[in-house]
Each structure stands twice: as structure tokens, then as C-alpha cells.
Amino acid sequence: xxxxxxxxxxxxxxxxxxxxxxxxxxxxxxxxxxxxxxxxxxxxxxxxxxxxxxxxxxxxxxxxxxxxxxxx
Numbered sequence: 001x002x003x004x005x006x007x008x009x010x011x012x013x014x015x016x017x018x019x020x021x022x023x024x025x026x027x028x029x030x031x032x033x034x035x036x037x038x039x040x041x042x043x044x045x046x047x048x049x050x051x052x053x054x055x056x057x058x059x060x061x062x063x064x065x066x067x068x069x070x071x072x
Contacts, residue, residue: 003036 010029013021044050 003032003039007032007036 007029010021010024010032013019014024014026014029
């Protein structure tokens, strides 16, 4: 997520030509976009981070259902 924030921030600074970012090449931003794409499409899957996040969400929903059932 930090890389997405950096891409948006750099794009805005470059587009509005603020400070030293006015001279920044768009290729740097395109490179960051490529890095983000590779991370989210390949590396995250290889490391299993996407499955862990899905499992955490399922466990949380399961625990909420249990808590709700026993509170009544």
C-alpha cells in the first residue's frame, strides 16, 4: 500500500509541477507502477500474502458469528 500512496503523491506533484518534482521524468512513475504491478500480481501470491489476508477475514467473520450466537 505505501507504494500506491507514493505513486499517487509523485503523480500529483509531477502533474502540478511542484518543487523539484517538476523536472521528474514520467518514467520514474511508470517504473513504480510496474513495480507495484509485479508485487501485487506475482510476488504477493508467491509469498502467500493474499491467502493469509483472506483467511484472517474469514476467521474474523466466523468469530463475529460465534459471538453473536452466544450473546443472545
